[in-house]
Structure formats: C-alpha cells, structure tokens
Amino acid sequence: MRLTRQQIAARVADDIPDGAYVNLGIGVPTLVADYLPDDRQIVLHTENGMLGMGHAAAPDEIDDDLINAGKIYVTEELGAAYFHHADSFAMMRGGHIDYCVMGGYQVSVAGDLANWRTNSVTSIPGVGGAMDLAAGAKHVYVLMDLFTKAGECKLVQQCTYPLTGAECVERVYSDVGVFELADGEVRVLDLFDDELGIEGLAAIVGSPLVDARLAVS
Amino acid sequence: MRLTRQQIAARVADDIPDGAYVNLGIGVPTLVADYLPDDRQIVLHTENGMLGMGHAAAPDEIDDDLINAGKIYVTEELGAAYFHHADSFAMMRGGHIDYCVMGGYQVSVAGDLANWRTNSVTSIPGVGGAMDLAAGAKHVYVLMDLFTKAGECKLVQQCTYPLTGAECVERVYSDVGVFELADGEVRVLDLFDDELGIEGLAAIVGSPLVDARLAVS
Amino acid sequence: MINKEVEDHLEAVADIVDGSTILVGGFGPPGQPVELINALLENGARELVIVNNNAGAGGSAILKLFSAGRVRKVICSYPKAIDSTVFDELYLAGKIELELVPQGNLAERIRAAGAGIGGFYTRTGYGTELAEGKETRLIDGKHYVLEQPIHADFALIKALTADPWGNLVYRKTARNFGPVMATAANVTIAEVTNVVPLGGLDPEIIVTPSIYVDRFIRTRAAAERTAADERAQA
Amino acid sequence: MINKEVEDHLEAVADIVDGSTILVGGFGPPGQPVELINALLENGARELVIVNNNAGAGGSAILKLFSAGRVRKVICSYPKAIDSTVFDELYLAGKIELELVPQGNLAERIRAAGAGIGGFYTRTGYGTELAEGKETRLIDGKHYVLEQPIHADFALIKALTADPWGNLVYRKTARNFGPVMATAANVTIAEVTNVVPLGGLDPEIIVTPSIYVDRFIRTRAAAERTAADERAQA
Numbered sequence: 001m002r003l004t005r006q007q008i009a010a011r012v013a014d015d016i017p018d019g020a021y022v023n024l025g026i027g028v029p030t031l032v033a034d035y036l037p038d039d040r041q042i043v044l045h046t047e048n049g050m051l052g053m054g055h056a057a058a059p060d061e062i063d064d065d066l067i068n069a070g071k072i073y074v075t076e077e078l079g080a081a082y083f084h085h086a087d088s089f090a091m092m093r094g095g096h097i098d099y100c101v102m103g104g105y106q107v108s109v110a111g112d113l114a115n116w117r118t119n120s121v122t123s124i125p126g127v128g129g130a131m132d133l134a135a136g137a138k139h140v141y142v143l144m145d146l147f148t149k150a151g152e153c154k155l156v157q158q159c160t161y162p163l164t165g166a167e168c169v170e171r172v173y174s175d176v177g178v179f180e181l182a183d184g185e186v187r188v189l190d191l192f193d194d195e196l197g198i199e200g201l202a203a204i205v206g207s208p209l210v211d212a213r214l215a216v217s
Numbered sequence: 218m219r220l221t222r223q224q225i226a227a228r229v230a231d232d233i234p235d236g237a238y239v240n241l242g243i244g245v246p247t248l249v250a251d252y253l254p255d256d257r258q259i260v261l262h263t264e265n266g267m268l269g270m271g272h273a274a275a276p277d278e279i280d281d282d283l284i285n286a287g288k289i290y291v292t293e294e295l296g297a298a299y300f301h302h303a304d305s306f307a308m309m310r311g312g313h314i315d316y317c318v319m320g321g322y323q324v325s326v327a328g329d330l331a332n333w334r335t336n337s338v339t340s341i342p343g344v345g346g347a348m349d350l351a352a353g354a355k356h357v358y359v360l361m362d363l364f365t366k367a368g369e370c371k372l373v374q375q376c377t378y379p380l381t382g383a384e385c386v387e388r389v390y391s392d393v394g395v396f397e398l399a400d401g402e403v404r405v406l407d408l409f410d411d412e413l414g415i416e417g418l419a420a421i422v423g424s425p426l427v428d429a430r431l432a433v434s
Numbered sequence: 435m436i437n438k439e440v441e442d443h444l445e446a447v448a449d450i451v452d453g454s455t456i457l458v459g460g461f462g463p464p465g466q467p468v469e470l471i472n473a474l475l476e477n478g479a480r481e482l483v484i485v486n487n488n489a490g491a492g493g494s495a496i497l498k499l500f501s502a503g504r505v506r507k508v509i510c511s512y513p514k515a516i517d518s519t520v521f522d523e524l525y526l527a528g529k530i531e532l533e534l535v536p537q538g539n540l541a542e543r544i545r546a547a548g549a550g551i552g553g554f555y556t557r558t559g560y561g562t563e564l565a566e567g568k569e570t571r572l573i574d575g576k577h578y579v580l581e582q583p584i585h586a587d588f589a590l591i592k593a594l595t596a597d598p599w600g601n602l603v604y605r606k607t608a609r610n611f612g613p614v615m616a617t618a619a620n621v622t623i624a625e626v627t628n629v630v631p632l633g634g635l636d637p638e639i640i641v642t643p644s645i646y647v648d649r650f651i652r653t654r655a656a657a658e659r660t661a662a663d664e665r666a667q668a
Numbered sequence: 669m670i671n672k673e674v675e676d677h678l679e680a681v682a683d684i685v686d687g688s689t690i691l692v693g694g695f696g697p698p699g700q701p702v703e704l705i706n707a708l709l710e711n712g713a714r715e716l717v718i719v720n721n722n723a724g725a726g727g728s729a730i731l732k733l734f735s736a737g738r739v740r741k742v743i744c745s746y747p748k749a750i751d752s753t754v755f756d757e758l759y760l761a762g763k764i765e766l767e768l769v770p771q772g773n774l775a776e777r778i779r780a781a782g783a784g785i786g787g788f789y790t791r792t793g794y795g796t797e798l799a800e801g802k803e804t805r806l807i808d809g810k811h812y813v814l815e816q817p818i819h820a821d822f823a824l825i826k827a828l829t830a831d832p833w834g835n836l837v838y839r840k841t842a843r844n845f846g847p848v849m850a851t852a853a854n855v856t857i858a859e860v861t862n863v864v865p866l867g868g869l870d871p872e873i874i875v876t877p878s879i880y881v882d883r884f885i886r887t888r889a890a891a892e893r894t895a896a897d898e899r900a901q902a
Contacts, residue, residue, distance in 0.1 A: 019670050021879045041669045043833070043878065047537065048461040048607045051877045064464065065608040071462040078867035079670075079833045081874035082606055084613040084641070085461070085487075086545040089538030090783035093558060094851060096879050124522050125534055126512040127564065132538030135557040136784055166561035236436050238645045258435045260599070260644065264771065265695040265841045268643045269599075281698065282842040288696040295633035296436075296599045298640035299840055301847040301875070302695070302721075303779040306772030307549035310792060311617060313645050341756050342768055343746040344798065349772035352791040353550055383795035542783070549776070552805070552812040555786035571786070578786040603872070638837070639873040 002175040002193050008143055010035040011190075012101055012173045016042055020098040023047065023133060026070035029101040029143045043079070045097055047129040049088045052080030069129065092129065093136040100137035102130060104144040104172070106159045109207045111169040111181040113142060114161035127164075134165025146174035153204045155179065155186070176201065180212065187212035219392040219410050225360055227252040228407075229318055229390045233259055237315040240264065240350060243287035246318040246360045260296070262314055264346040266305045269297025286346065309346065310353040317354035319347060321361040321389070323376045326424045328386040328398040330359065331378035344381075351382025363391035370421045372396065372403070393418065397429065404429035437598040438649045439629060443473040446623055446651045450479045450588055453506075457544065457584075457615040458486040458496060459591035464608035467592040467625040469653055471495040474590070481506045485544070485584060487537060487611060489513035490521025497521075505530060509584065511537035536564060539581050541614055547583035548617025548646075556581055589619035593642065593650075595628040600647030601640045602626070609641065616646040624650035629660075671832040672883045673863060677707040680857055680885045684713045684822055687740075691778065691818075691849040692720040692730060693825035698842035701826040701859040703887055705729040708824070715740045719778070719818060721771060721845060723747035724755025731755075739764060743818065745771035770798060773815050775848055781817035782851025782880075790815055823853035827876065827884075829862040834881030835874045836860070843875065850880040858884040863894075 003011065005028055013035035016022060023045045024030045033055065036042045044053040046068040053068060054075035062073045083091075091097065106114040113134050116127045134140055147153055155172060171189070172179040178190040187210045188198055202209040220228070222245055230252035233239060240262045241247045250272065253259045261270040263285040270285060271292035279290045300308075308314065323331040330351050333344045351357055364370055372389060389396040394408040404427045405415055419426040440446040447470060450456065456474075460466030475498055482505050486496060489510040499505055501520045508530060513521050524530040535543070536558050546554055555578035559565040569580040591612040593602035602624060604612055616622045624642075629652050652660070674680040681704060684690065690708075694700030709732055716739050720730060723744040733739055735754045742764060747755050758764040769777070770792050780788055789812035793799040803814040825846040827836035836858060838846055850856045858876075863886050886894070 043670075045879070046607070048464075049610050050607055050871075051879055052871070063606065065606040067462055067464055067607055076606075076871060079831060079835060079878065080871040081835055081877040082604075082609055082871050083874075083877060084604075084609050085537075085541040085611045086614040089541045090779075090851065091877070091879060093538050093542075093556065093784035094782045095784060096782075096851070122526060124514045124525055125532075126514040127534060127536050128512040129537040131536040131562060131564065132558045135560070136538075163562045260436075262645070263841070265698075266844050267637075267841055268645055269637070280840065282840040284696055284698055284841055293637060293840070296597060296601060296644065297637040298601055298643040299637050299838075299843055300640075300643060301838075301843050302771075302775040302845045303848040306775045307545075307617065308643070308645060310550035310772050310776075310790065311548045312550060313548075313617070339760060341748045341759055342766075343748040344768060344770050345746045346771040348770040348796060348798065349792045352794070353772075380796045542785075546788070550791060551776075552789035552791070552807040552810070554780070554788040557784060557786070573786040576786070605872070636873075638839070639870075 005031060008173050008175060011178065012141060012143055013037065016099055021045055021051070021096065023092065023097050023100040023137065025100065025102040025130070025133065028103050030070065032101055032143070045091065046074070047088055047092065049083050049085060050080060052077040089129070089132055092132045095136055095138060097133070097137045099139045099141060100133040101141045101143050102133060104142040104154060105161045106154050106156050107142050107169050107172050108156050108159050109181065109186050109205065110184065111167040112159050113140070113164045113169050114159040115164050117162055119161060130164045134168040139170050140168045141171045141173060142169050143173045146176040155205050157206050185210050189213065222248060225390050225392060228395065229358060229360055230254065233316055238262055238268070238313065240309065240314050240317040240354065242317065242319040242350065243345070245320050247287065249318055249360070262308065263291070264305055264309065266300050266302060267297060269294040306346070306349055309349045312353055312355060314350070314354045316356045316358060317350040318358045318360050319350060321359040321371060322378050323371050323373050324359050324386050324389050325373050325376050326398065326403050326422065327401065328384045329376050330357070330381045330386050331376040332381050334379055336378060347381045351385040356387050357385045358388045358390060359386050360390045363393040372422050374423050402427050406430065438600040438647060439598065440649045440651055443469055443651050444476055446470065446649055447473045447477050449621065450474060450477055452479050453481045454479060454587040455483040456485065457586045457589040457619055458484055459610065459612040459615055461487050461607065461610040464606070465592050465604070465610045465612055466495060467590045468495040469651065470590040470623060470625045471499060475499060475502060480504050483507045483509065485509040485586060487511050487540060490515040490518055500524060500530070507531035507533065509533040509535060509540070511535055511540050534564060541611065543581055543584040544614045544618045547585040548614065551583060553580050553582050555579065584618065586619040587621065589615040589622040591615050591622065591624050593624050593626045595630055595635065596624060596626040596650050597630050597632050597635050599632060599644035600624065600650055601635050601644045602642035602647060603635060603639060604641055613642050616642045621648045622646055623648065626650055626652055627656050629656070672834040672881060673832065674883045674885055677703055677885050678710055680704065680883060681707045681711050683855065684708060684711055686713050687715045688713060688821040689717040690719065691820045691823040691853055692718055693844065693846040693849050695721050695841065695844040698840070699826050699838070699844045699846055700729060701824045702729040703885065704824040704857060704859045705733060709733060709736060714738050717741045717743065719743040719820060721745050721774060724749040724752055734758060734764070741765035741767065743767040743769060743774070745769055745774050768798060775845065777815055777818040778848045778852045781819040782848065785817060787814050787816050789813065818852065820853040821855065823849040823856040825849055825856065825858050827858050827860045829864055829869065830858060830860040830884050831864050831866050831869050833866060833878035834858065834884055835869050835878045836876035836881060837869060837873060838875055847876050850876045855882045856880055857882060860884055860886055861890050863890070
C-alpha cells in the first residue's frame with residue numbers, strides 16, 4: 001500500500017533524532033512538524049529568522065509579526081531565538097542545520113535536486129531559500145510523491161528540470177518507498193508498494209536499486 | 218611654537234563635526250576624546266564591540282567587562298550599543314566610521330601610512346585593527362609628532378617602515394602643522410612652527426608643500 | 435544634539451530620485467516599511483531598482499509601486515504572489531527586469547556591501563542556472579560561485595523602536611532583512627512604531643546600531659498615540 | 669530533553685586532543701573563558717593551534733598555555749603583552765609559529781568559516797606585508813585581497829547567561845569574539861556565569877542561538893552560588 005502524505009511525513013519525523021535542528025522548507029514538508037515524537041525535542045528553524053518555531057497559529061494565536069518561510073502564521077516555543085536574514089542564512093549555508101526536508105520535482109540517482117522551477121516559459125521563477133538549504137544542510141531529505149499526476153517517475157537518471165543543487169540529496173521519502181542516495185547507489189531503505197516491487201521500480205527508474213531493507217530493520 | 222600633544226588633540230577635536238561617528242584607535246589619539254566640544258555630540262566607536270563609548274573609568278567606575286581597544290577601562294554613554302567583533306569590524310571596513318584618528322611612524326606624501334611595526338627583527342609584530350581602519354574609515358587622520366626623537370621627519374617621500382595601508386591618510390595633525398594629503402599634493406592647512414617655515418619644512422620633507430592656510434582660515 | 439527623527443513622511447524620502455536603487459525590508463508583510471513605501475509612491479520617483487525578497491508577494495504597499503509602473507528592475511528570490519498577478523503581468527510583458535537570486539545570496543550580498551567585502555565564494559547555486567556565467571572556484575574539493583555585493587542608494591526598513599540617535603530594535607520575524615539592509619545603503623531610512631528617549635534602549639539588545647540609520651519616521655498610528663498622550667498630560 | 673550543561677569541567681574538554689585547532693574567545697581579559705582554559709591545561713593536549721586575538725596579552729589563563737609549551741602556533745592580530753614576556757621569548761626562540769592577521773580579517777575569516785563562505789575579497793591589508801603572497805583583485809577600481817576562512821575543531825567561549833538549550837547572551841565588551849567563534853568550530857564549548865531555565869531568555873535578545881553551542885559549563889563561582897541557593901531552599 002502506498003503511503004499518504006501524512007504517513008510519509010510521519011515516517012520522516014520518526015527518523016529525526018532527539019535534539020536535532022531541522023528546517024522543513026515550505027508546503028508539504030511542514031507536515032513533518034505534526035508528527036515529531038513527543039519524547040524528542042526537535043528545534044525547528046525557519047529561514048526568515050527564527051529557531052524554536054512552534055506549531056501553526058490558531059486563529060486566536062495569530063501575531064502579525066510571526067510567520068514562517070511559507071508565510072503561514074506560527075507560534076514560538078520556549079527556547080526560541082530571533083535573528084536577521086544574513087545570520088539565518090549563514091546558519092543554513094554554514095552547515096549548522098542538521099536536517100532539511102524539502103519537496104521535489106525530480107531527484108536524480110546521483111542526488112541532484114530539481115525543485116524550484118519547471119521548464120515552463122510562462123511561469124514566474126522563484127527560488128527562495130531552496131538552493132541555500134540544498135548546499136548547506138548536513139542532511140538533505142526530499143519528501144515527495146514518487147510519480148507525477150501524469151505517471152512519470154520523479155526519481156530519475158538525470159534531472160530534466162533546472163537544478164536546485166547538485167549531488168545534495170541524501171534521502172527521498174515517498175509514497176512508494178524510502179531511498180538513500182550514496183556512493184552512486186540508490187538504496188531502498190523501505191518499500192511500501194509491494195505490487196511494484198524493487199525490480200519493477202528499478203525498471204521504471206532505469207537504474208539498479210540496492211535492497212537495503214534488512215540493513216535498517 | 219610647536220604644539221603639545223594635548224594641543225594637537227584639541228585641534229583634531231575641533232575639526233570633527235557634530236554627529237560624527239569616530240574611532241580614536243589606541244594610545245595618544247585617545248586624547249582627542251578629552252577635547253571634544255560640549256556643544257557637539259560625537260559618538261565614539263571602539264573596535265572591541267561598542268558605539269557610544271564614554272570617558273576612561275574612574276576607579277569607582279571600573280567594570281571588568283568594559284574596556285576599550287587599548288584595554289583601558291571605560292564607561293558607557295546614553296545611546297550606546299554593543300555588538301560582536303565581526304559586526305564591529307564590518308562597521309569599520311564597510312566605510313561607516315566617519316573619522317578615525319591613529320598614530321603614525323611614517324606618512325608618505327601620497328598618503329601611505331606606516332604605524333604597526335618598525336624594521337626591528339627582535340620586536341614582536343602586532344597589527345590589531347590598524348589596517349582595517351586605514352582601509353575602511355571615511356576619513357583617516359594621523360596624529361603624531363612630526364619628528365622622531367632622533368630628529369627624522371615622519372612625513373616622508375616614501376615610507377621605509379612596513380605599510381599599514383596605501384594612499385589612505387587624508388590629514389596629518391602634528392606639533393609642527395596640519396597637513397592635507399590629496400591629489401598628490403601636500404597642503405599645509407596650518408603651521409605652528411614659524412621658525413621652520415613652509416620652505417624649510419619642504420626642504421626637509423623633500424617635496425613641495427602647498428600653502429593652503431588662507432583657504433581654511 | 436543628534437535627533438534623526440523626521441516628522442514629515444514625504445520629506446523623509448525627498449532625496450530619492452529617478453533611477454535609485456532601493457533596498458526594501460520585509461519578508462512577506464512583516465518588516466515591510468509600509469508608510470515609507472507610500473511616501474515613495476507620493477514622491478514620484480521612477481525607473482527604480484527595488485531589492486526586496488518577495489517583490490510582488492511582499493504585500494500591498496510594494497505592489498502599488500509595481501502597478502504604478504515605477505519599477506524598472508527587481509532583485510529578489512521569490513517574486514511570485516499568491517493573491518496578485520501584478521508582477522506576473524509586468525514580467526511576462528517584458529515591462530520589468532528580474533534578477534533572481536537565491537535568498538541566502540541576497541542576504542549575504544547585501545551584508546557584503548555593508549561590510550566592505552568586494553565579493554565572496556559560496557556553494558549556493560553552483561551547477562544551477564542562477565550561477566550561469568559566474569566565476570567558479572574549487573576550494574578544498576568543493577565547488578563555489580563568486581558573488582558580488584549589492585550596494586544601494588537607499589534602504590527603507592521597518593523597526594519596532596528607535597531612540598533619537600536611531601538605534602533600532604525589531605519584533606519577531608519582522609526583523610528579517612532590516613538589519614542587513616541598513617548597512618548597505620548610502621542613506622538608510624527607518625519607519626518605527628515607537629520612539630523612546632536616549633537611554634531608553636538597553637545597549638545589550640540593540641540590533642541596528644545608530645551608525646547605520648540616517649533618519650527615521652514614526653508611523654502615523656504612533657504619532658497619533660504620542661499626540662494623544664501629550665494632550666492627556668496637558 | 670535538551671540540556672547541554674556539563675558539570676565536570678574536565679569532561680567538557682575531554683575530546684580536545686593533540687594538534688587541535690582551538691578558537692579562544694576574549695579581547696584582552698573580557699570574554700576569556702578562564703575556567704575552560706584551565707581545564708584544557710589539565711587535559712594535557714599539546715601541539716595546539718590557538719586562535720585568539722591577543723595571544724600573550726589575552727590574560728593570565730591563556731598565558732599559562734603558552735608557558736606550559738602546549739601551543740604550536742598562534743593566529744592572532746596582537747600578540748604583544750605589556751606585562752609578560754612569555755610569548756615574546758617563545759617567538760624569538762623560534763618555539764612558536766605566529767600567523768599575524770589584521771583584526772578585522774581575523775573576525776571576518778572566522779565568520780566566513782561559520783557561514784559557509786569559501787573565501788572573500790577585502791581591502792584590508794592590500795599593499796602590506798600581511799597580504800604578501802595572497803591573491804589580489806581589482807574590483808571597481810580598488811584593490812582587494814582574497815582571504816580564507818578559519819575553521820576550527822573547537823571554540824572555547826565565555827558568555828554571561830545560558831539556558832539549557834545553550835542559547836547565550838553576553839555582557840558589554842566581553843561579547844567580542846564569542847558569537848563569531850561559536851559558529852566556526854566543529855564543537856563549541858561555552859563557560860557561563862548564569863544558567864536560567866528554558867524560556868528565561870527573551871528570544872529577541874539572544875546573541876548566540878543554541879544551534880551553535882554543543883555544551884556549556886557554569887563557572888565554579890556560579891556553581892557554588894547555585895549550591896548555596898539550593899541549601900537555603902532546603
């Protein structure tokens with residue numbers, strides 16, 4: 001059975017250790033925050049100048065001066081700190097964020113990431129902090145559905161969309177499985193779609209997949 | 218009559234406008250602080266992370282955590298701000314300090330400054346923030362006696378001591394006179410040693426001196 | 435004595451002329467200097483180069499600058515607005531120039547301008563189209579891109595509180611670009627919600643030291659509150 | 669839950685081994701982590717590379733490191749001490765290596781390491797012997813020197829107050845190099861005078877966010893004070 005986005009987010013959350021400093025980007029990856037285990041203290045970073053970000057603000061918690069990178073009103077945890085943009089991005093670019101979780105249009109088997117624009121000439125390009133996270137976080141995790149609505153696999157031999165970063169993705173968490181990209185290999189850490197199977201998926205990706213499920217169980 | 222160091226310091230102070238942000242280096246130039254006119258508000262910067270530095274601390278005002286660049290205990294003015302070293306030097310290097318006043322071993326007619334080490338091989342070199350001020354302040358003023366104890370003129374054709382910065386000095390305030398270095402000229406803004414005279418001094422420096430005394434009177 | 439407050443909003447931006455490059459604070463609406471932008475609209479300067487992280491998505495005040503056709507070029511990381519197509523239409527019609535910059539490069543390039551850095555090497559963007567044509571360098575086995583400082587004629591920023599010297603503190607994520615932008619412009623103009631007497635800000639908590647602020651206005655709401663206080667005391 | 673306090677001073681520096689590069693905070697005595705340096709002395713690591721602005725003039729604790737012959741190399745801007753000849757003697761005898769760096773380059777190179785900058789161009793030092801052999805570049809008609817980041821294995825810093833996560837605030841000019849050094853080491857160890865519960869520091873005034881602090885100790889005086897408080901409450 002393929003996972004729902006909520007289930008993928010929960011799986012990512014489960015893999016983040018106690019005490020980690022984490023950036024969840026914008027959009028779907030921010031779901032991860034809802035599944036962080038209660039017995040771990042995870043410190044969330046938002047690029048617009050905050051560590052110790054809390055949950056999305058309830059209507060009566062909204063503060064006009066407190067938003068996250070996706071411009072959603074959020075709250076503040078005990079232990080939070082504010083800083084300016086150059087300091088915030090120095091933190092991201094200097095290798096201090098333990099984990100970042102981003103969405104993806106395409107991830108290549110070498111770990112290249114494309115997640116900031118398609119090839120459409122009529123769309124307005126926008127990159128935000130994605131390239132900084134791709135280049136700077138200690139562990140770059142991508143959370144995405146493995147196939148587009150049109151059925152194309154987003155884990156590819158070579159990205160056809162413009163790159164966000166080269167050889168930066170460490171893991172892909174998807175509805176179909178969890179993949180680790182290392183040493184030129186794609187290791188399957190978990191596979192949820194048994195019908196497809198590793199062989200079936202390898203044929204679609206066009207690349208061998210290493211079964212690493214035992215290694216992590 | 219040649220000026221005393223106190224008189225030179227008073228003359229520098231007199232030339233600093235209201236509202237200026239000023240760094241007085243270490244040693245003799247810090248005397249300038251004692252002569253800043255009461256009717257002007259001058260904000261003093263110290264490289265070790267403070268704007269709004271006050272006077273040297275009296276014995277009962279000493280705070281172990283509050284020193285200036287020369288490691289002298291100082292006080293804090295209303296309106297002061299503290300910041301860390303990278304921010305403090307960004308301020309100096311980014312062209313934000315209006316005036317800096319430093320001592321000098323030699324200043325060349327082109328405005329080169331030598332003030333951090335002699336050619337002695339047995340002395341321990343130390344540079345501190347001098348090169349940053351020389352490169353970064355809007356106006357670099359040097360306060361020094363014009364002659365060494367051995368009688369050598371410190372305003373020279375070419376520095377023989379290692380440089381602190383090239384073509385950076387705008388004015389030299391000395392016991393003998395005040396000199397402006399601009400467009401390859403040495404302009405005499407004031408001369409205190411009438412006996413020596415402009416011609417006599419020009420012969421010693423080995424360079425023509427432009428009499429600019431009328432222009433500033 | 436030093437008092438950098440300017441009461442008239444239009445006077446505060448009077449020296450902004452056609453063709454000026456202006457850093458505008460804000461990440462989304464927080465930190466956006468709305469009243470200074472409105473004054474800039476009234477001022478009438480055209481052909482502006484605007485540096486603001488979100489451009490068209492930066493809030494309604496900055497959008498008015500775009501729709502009034504006053505902006506020649508935008509330098510930003512994320513111009514797409516969810517609730518407006520003003521920027522999109524200008525861009526797709528070729529009426530506005532866009533320099534798209536990764537957000538961290540934007541912040542660091544502005545800081546570099548303020549700190550006297552002539553250029554710096556960063557890993558961000560290497561191998562992407564946003565680094566095309568830029569010089570690269572291999573340092574300790576990793577690829578870096580050379581990035582240039584972004585200097586500006588003016589910075590318009592929003593802070594929470596100023597003292598008469600122009601020392602500033604900010605509030606929560608409205609801090610964002612203000613403190614770096616203040617360092618990188620020839621003239622920095624702040625808009626503040628509160629003004630306190632000299633000594634009213636703890637020297638340990640000041641985020642923007644006064645040296646970076648040339649002048650500031652207080653918001654109309656703040657000015658009205660002050661006037662009411664004065665009437666109450668009279 | 670996160671609590672980065674380490675009670676045993678020796679345990680706090682236990683992973684510092686021979687040959688480590690260590691950033692040591694302080695400009696003169698203010699900001700110098702005296703008890704951490706004493707612990708490092710006790711730890712016994714040798715052949716250290718010490719990055720500290722004042723080296724021999726940095727106060728008595730750091731001088732002990734030099735006189736104990738534990739330092740192979742110093743990176744600093746001003747090693748000359750007024751009241752000690754320990755450094756001078758080692759240097760003149762060729763027993764210690766000195767990399768002399770303009771103070772602003774020292775601060776900016778440390779910041780660069782913390783911020784992921786591979787190198788930067790600065791005007792400071794151009795045309796001087798401290799820039800000899802370094803790459804230069806003409807940018808907009810001015811000469812710049814290329815400077816490299818200074819990464820370190822450890823940073824030992826002094827702050828006023830920490831919370832359990834390791835958020836830090838400093839006091840007056842004792843702030844100096846602490847905040848930048850905290851960003852540039854693999855392991856940052858702080859020495860603090862006060863510890864407050866989580867939430868005890870206003871998020872607006874934190875100077876070093878907790879992400880940069882791996883562990884901290886409280887000074888013995890602070891520990892004794894806490895113990896006395898606890899006895900009084902018992």
